[in-house]
Amino acid sequence: MIVVMRSNATEEELNAVLTRIQEHGLKGRVTYGEERNIVGVIGAAIPPTLREELERFPGVQEAVRITRPYKLAAREFHPHDTIVQVGDLVIGGGSFIVIAGPCAVESEEQIMTTAFAVREAGAHMLRGGAFKPRSSPYTFRGLGEEGLRLLAQARAETGLPIVTEVMTPTDVELVARYADVLQIGARNMQNFQLLEEVGRSGKPALLKRGMSATIEEWLLSAEYIIAQGNPNVILCERGIRTFETATRNTMDLNAVALAKRRSHLPVIADPSHGTGKWYLAPPLALASLAAGADGVMLEVHPDPDRATSDGGQSLTCENFAALMPQMTALANVLGRRDARWRR
Amino acid sequence: MIVVMRSNATEEELNAVLTRIQEHGLKGRVTYGEERNIVGVIGAAIPPTLREELERFPGVQEAVRITRPYKLAAREFHPHDTIVQVGDLVIGGGSFIVIAGPCAVESEEQIMTTAFAVREAGAHMLRGGAFKPRSSPYTFRGLGEEGLRLLAQARAETGLPIVTEVMTPTDVELVARYADVLQIGARNMQNFQLLEEVGRSGKPALLKRGMSATIEEWLLSAEYIIAQGNPNVILCERGIRTFETATRNTMDLNAVALAKRRSHLPVIADPSHGTGKWYLAPPLALASLAAGADGVMLEVHPDPDRATSDGGQSLTCENFAALMPQMTALANVLGRRDARWRR
Amino acid sequence: MIVVMRSNATEEELNAVLTRIQEHGLKGRVTYGEERNIVGVIGAAIPPTLREELERFPGVQEAVRITRPYKLAAREFHPHDTIVQVGDLVIGGGSFIVIAGPCAVESEEQIMTTAFAVREAGAHMLRGGAFKPRSSPYTFRGLGEEGLRLLAQARAETGLPIVTEVMTPTDVELVARYADVLQIGARNMQNFQLLEEVGRSGKPALLKRGMSATIEEWLLSAEYIIAQGNPNVILCERGIRTFETATRNTMDLNAVALAKRRSHLPVIADPSHGTGKWYLAPPLALASLAAGADGVMLEVHPDPDRATSDGGQSLTCENFAALMPQMTALANVLGRRDARWRR
Amino acid sequence: MIVVMRSNATEEELNAVLTRIQEHGLKGRVTYGEERNIVGVIGAAIPPTLREELERFPGVQEAVRITRPYKLAAREFHPHDTIVQVGDLVIGGGSFIVIAGPCAVESEEQIMTTAFAVREAGAHMLRGGAFKPRSSPYTFRGLGEEGLRLLAQARAETGLPIVTEVMTPTDVELVARYADVLQIGARNMQNFQLLEEVGRSGKPALLKRGMSATIEEWLLSAEYIIAQGNPNVILCERGIRTFETATRNTMDLNAVALAKRRSHLPVIADPSHGTGKWYLAPPLALASLAAGADGVMLEVHPDPDRATSDGGQSLTCENFAALMPQMTALANVLGRRDARWRR
Structure with a gap:
């Protein structure tokens, strides 16, 4: 100092x-x-x-202050890329992962249709919300444990690992019983009890950046998880709140490139939330990859205009299938390995 | 629509x-x-x-969308000011309340000294954190239940009601046993399980605005509490995050005036967090009052330069004692009643 | 460094x-x-x-960097308040000034009616735009020199000094022939040729803060003017751009209090632009005064719902007349002198 | 409405x-x-x-309001891409252009060295500032007309067209005598007299987005230029001001993708200003291309650590030469034509 x-x-x-x-x-x-x-x-x-x-x-x-306040998450003290292993998949270290699925699990038919469609198109992991944070008390808030069971069924049938959000410390044990990766949402990035409980769960964590969190605060929240003995943290940029209202959030790809430099943790991007518009998700998915992201997470729904939440930002299964080969071609040029490749 | x-x-x-x-x-x-x-x-x-x-x-x-998404919190459907009663105090409806105390409860001596000093100076209620949300896992996070006991002791000795933060749903019952008013911090404004649990507790809630929450989102979070049958919600503006870094946050007094107009709930202001600088808290406390706030919450510490948290924004007991008569004089000119006055 | x-x-x-x-x-x-x-x-x-x-x-x-980049505008090197004299008025140093008038000069009748009404209510100076910066090329952009002539006529008939905006360096000489104070608008806060030309004009300058300018950048822009030998700079906070869309801008009263501390220049506030809503201008005018502003600038129009620009944020003459005694009462409590008092 | x-x-x-x-x-x-x-x-x-x-x-x-306030810049009324021709180069319509050069022209040796180096590496156009807007009056503000002459000499010797900034309406004629493309800087995006003067000059304009300008305001500023009969406007995203301070600005690639959709004008990106850090410029240049930008503008300096301005964000000639083949490979995968190709 x-x-x-x-x-x-x-x-x-x-x-x-x-x-x-x-x-x-x-x-x-x-x-x-x-x-x-x-x-x-x-x-x-x-x-x-x-x-x-x-x-x-x-x-x-x-x-x-002249030193960064985080240590465990800092590349300065841990120069090599952390690689998070989820089943056969490797996240970080030069690979590229695609996570896809609906915003919320709505029904068996919806999640199964989506799971098979995204696997067919080449996705590596399935996303889907069972517990949904919603600004208004009057909107759909997820199927709860029934949603988790449907996700587990989708995994059993497709072989895709699943990532789903946990919203409160007392739910960590329940969600960890079903999920392969525990997602901490943007609104909970500074819910410190939740961070610690997820840290103690031993499951890999996908930590979304808060919508007005600085990169430093984001890495400090990762530090909370790692400090509980859990080094398997995947950072996820999902757009920040700015003065611009033409898009739902402002995707901050500077943050992707800078977090990769300041931290050894894998960093992925969520262009569905980052833009809030389905037609902007494909160009921003490609841009995320080019900026250095270790993967993308995309919302895909078989019938977005009847989705119970965030339909406006979901790709149809067809749009997603059309985007996958573009991402693969770009990844090849950039020298990235598929997340399924052996190290 | x-x-x-x-x-x-x-x-x-x-x-x-x-x-x-x-x-x-x-x-x-x-x-x-x-x-x-x-x-x-x-x-x-x-x-x-x-x-x-x-x-x-x-x-x-x-x-x-052409209707506002909240109803219970809207003045359109509830034209008269909600008045929250805490012991003998009335909050809202033309009164003015001053809540003062340290950021965190640190010791018996610290909280007792502060409690007597702020009562002597004219404060109506005592604040103090027993559970502290902190960006870094390496900083002081409060005394926990011991802090609650010390607050209760301070109330017993000074007669001042107490407001303290609750950070997680499972702590609501514990904190509600000690506190007169439950504070929901800015980082938890969209911790929906916490909002509902506080709603069910029956205790008055002090709901801080999230640091990047719109006024509409803030009122929607109040709606979550009221929807549980608890109409006693006090809104608290505490500064928003903007591009300006010369102050810790940007105090949004437009929001105070507009929330008073859009909602029937009482609105107070926290210039200690809103500015992050002890020397800016007094002018902004006066400004909050002039903008229509139903009260202010201020950090006061007997020895701020040895405080375990937020010392840089705490007033000394002497600074606070000097500010009180200025606030009272201003309140008189504005036609406000002291919060202790009978309705 | x-x-x-x-x-x-x-x-x-x-x-x-x-x-x-x-x-x-x-x-x-x-x-x-x-x-x-x-x-x-x-x-x-x-x-x-x-x-x-x-x-x-x-x-x-x-x-x-460990030193501030501005010198001439810094209180550190010039501890006493700068007092700007405009005719008989003193701005800064503990006085309080009220500047009122329409957004744009529209006609002789409009400006005369307003000028007499605001003088009658107690305003010290008349504002009105002859050259208007407008986001869209399809909106009214002011009467130009004819507007300046009408302002001069209003001054001749009411005795109120006038402040009006100058938008481009080549207009400085023309505007300076008519105006008592040259206003530099928020969009031009970093139009450096304009700053220097106004500096050379010798006329007092009213420098609005840019809508995304930091306090430091604002003071650096003042430095440009002072560096031309013109110390008569009045700073004007007019709201910054943030994520909040419920108000047109976010009035930053922290900036008023901090600019008063970091600089010796007088600081006034413009709650009409700072809120964008006529019904929020009065509470924020009072709040500005309480935060330490040396004055306020308010939009007043005899028939706001037929105004050619910014009608939504203009007070009627009646609203303004009702606000003046509230401001005066507050100023008295705060120990401020009327800007017409002799020093 | x-x-x-x-x-x-x-x-x-x-x-x-x-x-x-x-x-x-x-x-x-x-x-x-x-x-x-x-x-x-x-x-x-x-x-x-x-x-x-x-x-x-x-x-x-x-x-x-239910219609967009701009017409001439709107794709709704002009579905096909506008293609701006600069000498043999085509900008827009599926091509990809690279503009490179120093922030400011400093000397004959500096600009010639850079011009030859960026041409050798494959750049299409040369940039360099002769008139520099600077926040502080105490920093280097460019060589003025001497800088323009040096740029013209660099064009004569390398064949690269030149783009340079014009800061004030009275300089448009002078700058237009030397430059192939007139740049309007971020601080001048709403300098409406300048927009109109550039519109009347007949030269192609490169219009940078203001650092807190919405996409709509940016397109309205383009409308000002087009309304003077000059359809040759190139939009340039250069980062917006947000709460994040780890990077100089926040590059908004959502805006690139959305501006391409809402407008028919070509859109390029400036990752040097958009990040403020030379080591972030390459990943963000690639990301801009992947997001749909019609080109990038990059700061390149033969000796950045002795640059008179913005050295921290300039690539060395070697860094730039290493980046060019990566951009070309990406452009090929994306199906983009080199800007030198015939239509």
Whole structure:
């Protein structure tokens, strides 16, 4: 940490800062500048609240943190790509995975039709919501455990592993009994009890970025999961909230490229939520891949205009089947391996 | 709902839309325009997903919702101010309440000192966190139940009712045993199970606006609580996330004035989180009051530069004591009653 | 400036940074930390591009600027409030000014009616646009010089000084012939030729904050004007663009309070544009005053529902007359002087 | 336009709305709903201010515009791609163009070295700033006309057409004498006099999206240029301002895909400004192409760590040479033609 003194700070003010730094068992080294002085804080265990603490001192202009607040998720301390294994699939490390399925599980027929269609088209994993977070209390909120059973049945019949959302800590055990990967939704990215419970479950986690979360906060939330002994975290960019209203969210592909650089975790992208429009999902799926994403997650529904939720952003099975070969061709040019390939 | 057809939509496309509207038991009335036609959808029970459904139809440019999605929280259907009673205090309906206390309960001495100081200065209610949501897993996360006990002790000794945050549905019962008002934090504004559990608790709820939540989403979250039979919801603006980084958040006082107009619920403001800087809290507290807020919530700490969290935004007891008479003078000019006054 | 080295930076990488710093005639002082080293850059004339330059060096994690980039606008180097004098009026330094008038000058009758009405109600200055920036080429763009003549006539008949917008450098001379204060609109906050031309005109400038400008950028734009020898700059907060769409902009009163602290320039607020709704302008005008603004600028129109622009955010003359005594009462409680009082 | 009445609006209030609509020479058709009534406004020439006008009427909840405010830039009225011809190059219509060069022209040696290097690597056009908009008055602002002369010399020696920014209406004639394409920067996207002057110049325009401009506003600014009789507008996404600070801007590739759909104009992307980091520019350049961009504009500098501006986001000539074959391979897979191919 660096403490920047004001140009008119007195010697007593500087000394008070140095004394406080020593009280924390740290060392302060002063650099005397022409316009103002700065203090470098040295020590391995700088308390997270030190910045605010020192900024209250008279004579201090600002205190600047110089290390990233996450460690376990940081590439700096773990240079090689983490590879998350789900059954036979490898996620991360140069492969490319496609996860597809409906926003919500609605019926046996709907989920089976979709599961077979997306497998046929080449998808690697099936998604589908049994528990749905909804802004309004008056909208469909999922089939609950019945939805989980239908997902498990779809897996049994198609062989596709399943990923589904868990919304509250007490449901983790239940959802983990059915799912291969536990999804933490954007609205729950900072539901810290949920993060820890998923961490303890031992199941791979798919952690969506909160719609107004910074990349740093996203990686800190991953840190919560990893800190419970679970390194199998897949990050998922799904669009952020900005001033632009022509699209539901603003897909942040800078974040995909930067998260890949700052962290060793695999990063995938969800262009269905990221755009909110089915006709924008294909170009943004291709763009995500080109930006370096380790995979994409797409909403696919056999009859989107009768879907109980998010129909406007779902691809039909036909649209999805048309998109798959484009993604594969692009992946080949980019030198990516299919997620089913052996390492 | 209004369905806007494209300028080149065919008659079959228009008829397909009308047919689908009828399948939902609704009526569609066409207005034939010079450039394009529009369809008004008539009926009491328009499904929340109808908009997305119709926007997928060929020939449809867009579908526009014309009613607000919340009812119980809407002033349109409940013109008079809701007044939330907490002990002898009345919140809403022209009164003005001041809630003060530390970000986190840290020790008996800290909370007792603060409680007596803020009561002495004129505060009506005591705040303090026992369970703290923190972005990083490496920071202080509260004393838990011990913190609740200390809050209860502070209430017993000072007579001030207490408000404290509850973070997860399974803790609602525990926290409700100690607290007078249950706070739902910004990060949990869309933790729907928590909203419902707080709704069922029967305790008044203080619902903070999520840091990237629209006013409509905020009122929908209030709707979740009220729908459980609990009308005692206090809305709290605490700053939104914008591009500006000179302040921690951007206090949105437009939202205070607009929420008062769109909803009958009391609305208070939290300038400590809204600014993130102790020296900006006083002017913004006064501004909140002038904008129509029914009260303010302020962080006060006897020794902010040694606080375990958010010290940089806490007022000292002396700063708070200096601010109270300014707020009272302003409230008088604005014709507000003290929250202790009988109705 | 502080240069933070990576934890694994080599000694050669550190030396390369030090060498480059010396090439600029500056000194670099290394603080050797336990996890990483940092370099403090010392010297009076640090080039503005040094930060980017050093961040490209291998082994550098980031470079952090520790001084504010503006000087002439900074309170740090000019502790006392700047007071802008316009005729008999004083703006800044504890006074409070009310500027009122229509969005655009439309006709002699309209501007005269408004001018007399706002003077009667107590306004200090008249506003009105002769040149209007409009997003669409198909909307009314002002009367041009005829509008300026009508404003001058309104000043002659009412005695109110006038403020009006200038949109392009070549118009500065023309507008300065008529106006008492030259307004630079939000869209032109970074039209640097315009800033300099207004700086050279010698007329007081009213500088609106750009709708996505940071406070720092706003003060840098003020710096452009002052650097031409014109210290008479009035800052005007008019709402920023955020994700919230229920209001036209989000009024940022944090910025009013912070700009007052960081700069010595007077700061006023424009709640008409800041909210975009006439019924939100009064509460936000009061809030601006309470937050510390040196004045407000309000849109007033004798017949807003027939206005050629921004009618939805204009107060009627009656609404404005009802608001003035509330503002005056609040200003009294806050200890503010009327802008007409002698210093 | 649709006017939505309040649920409790009276018949007089409804009639007042209908009367006003008739006064404008338009027709109003009422749809009587169960909860509220709506009025469709019919007519070819709806005034742009009608929405605000009607929203002030008692009994009106809101008025909703149902047509897009731009015509000349809209694909709805011009279904085929506009192709902008610059010398032998075709931009739009399925081709892919690469524009490269330094942020600012600094010296003959710098621009010549860069021009030859980017031509050698395969770039189609040369960029370079002679007039630079800078937030701070203390930074390098370009060589002015000398910079234009150097660009012209680079064109003469390499055969690459040149694009350069023009910042103020009075400079359009000068810059148009040297440049093949006139760039309008993000800060000037709503400098309407400049848009019109560029429109009248007859030269192709490269219109950058403002950093907080909606897609609609961007297309409206294009409308200003086209309305002067100049259809040769190239749109350029260059990142928007959001809450995320880890990157300089947030590249909005949704906007690229959506602008291609809503408008017939070519759309290119600038990942150098869109990310602000040289190491993120390559993945985002590839992503832009995959999202449907008709080209990319990249900053390339022979010695970025000594650049006078934006060095941190510039590629070296070697980095650029390494990126070109990746872009070409991707373009081939996507079925794009090189911009030099004959139509």
